[in-house]
Amino acid sequence: MIRIAAVGDVHVDSDVLGRFRPALEELPDQADVLLVAGDLTRHGTVEEARCFATEFGGLGVPVVTVLGNHDHQSDQQSRVVDVLTASDITVLEGEATVLELHGTRLGIAGVKGFGGGFAGACASNFGEREMKDFVSTTEVLAERLQDALLSVQVDALVALTHYAPVPDTLLGEPLEIYAFLGCYQLGRAIDAAPTTLALHGHAHHGSERGRTPGGVPVRNVAHPVIKQAYNVYQLLSEEADLELVAT
Amino acid sequence: MSTQIDEYLEAEIQSLLTDGRVAELGITVHRREHQLVLGGDVECENRRDEICRQISSRFPDVEIVCDIGIIRAQAPTEVEEIS
Numbered sequence A: 001m002i003r004i005a006a007v008g009d010v011h012v013d014s015d016v017l018g019r020f021r022p023a024l025e026e027l028p029d030q031a032d033v034l035l036v037a038g039d040l041t042r043h044g045t046v047e048e049a050r051c052f053a054t055e056f057g058g059l060g061v062p063v064v065t066v067l068g069n070h071d072h073q074s075d076q077q078s079r080v081v082d083v084l085t086a087s088d089i090t091v092l093e094g095e096a097t098v099l100e101l102h103g104t105r106l107g108i109a110g111v112k113g114f115g116g117g118f119a120g121a122c123a124s125n126f127g128e129r130e131m132k133d134f135v136s137t138t139e140v141l142a143e144r145l146q147d148a149l150l151s152v153q154v155d156a157l158v159a160l161t162h163y164a165p166v167p168d169t170l171l172g173e174p175l176e177i178y179a180f181l182g183c184y185q186l187g188r189a190i191d192a193a194p195t196t197l198a199l200h201g202h203a204h205h206g207s208e209r210g211r212t213p214g215g216v217p218v219r220n221v222a223h224p225v226i227k228q229a230y231n232v233y234q235l236l237s238e239e240a241d242l243e244l245v246a247t
Numbered sequence B: 001m002s003t004q005i006d007e008y009l010e011a012e013i014q015s016l017l018t019d020g021r022v023a024e025l026g027i028t029v030h031r032r033e034h035q036l037v038l039g040g041d042v043e044c045e046n047r048r049d050e051i052c053r054q055i056s057s058r059f060p061d062v063e064i065v066c067d068i069g070i071i072r073a074q075a076p077t078e079v080e081e082i083s
């Protein structure tokens, strides 16, 4: 059994320092790892990255993140990543990491992702250079997620993105902005691998639960959606039951 | 000349909230007669007050109603099993 804590869109700056910490201090009793689904900071500055590291670092469990659009706002994303990495916070940008937890291998593949839309209402790689650049970005990031998901051999596999891989978890957002909140290519990448769970943020007014067309559970863990410091998901419960039977 | 409360004003407020120091993309703006009602959730009180302050100082003759909430940040009490 593995327990994953997850939240996204915490948008930390100096104003937010201390808001999450009391709940985070309890986290090691509730979960084995914390995943943060992007929009770690408000404007993506180095100072805000330090604030995030202060608030979310040094928890006693691994912290694995992806960046969000806010973390790109100041064009300092590589320095933001450096600050986080120096604080032992993993940032996945189209890569995977494997954690050994209680003898079980948990794989986490992560990428920020991008917009583009969903079946019947999506942008195409056609026309003006700007449009082709937009959709190419979507496609490249989804391919990187797929490669990352397929690169590991694990007992449980989690896809971590900022943008949504399905429209289900956007319910509550205006339909007109779905194409800026996620894309079907991320869902297709998740379905191309034996993914156990997909986590995303970004859709502050969306809803919590959905599934990919291939049946993978999707959870929108944006803080305004879950309305608590983090959610906890339990994976491989059957194996826990089997272990109990065996002993 | 008093500020017209129309769709362009709403758009201007949205861009004020995203361009400036505030950087909040999730604030909703609705018209209610001669008032503008702000909604959505932010991470802390300072941020909510800053949003209202910026809009009021840019559009001093518009009556603002601030319904922006602060998102709770307590630890969870339940675990969801994924199967």
Ligand SMILES: [Fe+2]
Residues within 6 Å of the ligand: A009, A039, A068, A070, A202, A204
């Ligand atoms: Fe966000």
Ligand SMILES: [Fe+2]
Residues within 6 Å of the ligand: A039, A068, A069, A070, A162, A201, A202, A203
């Ligand atoms: Fe976002």
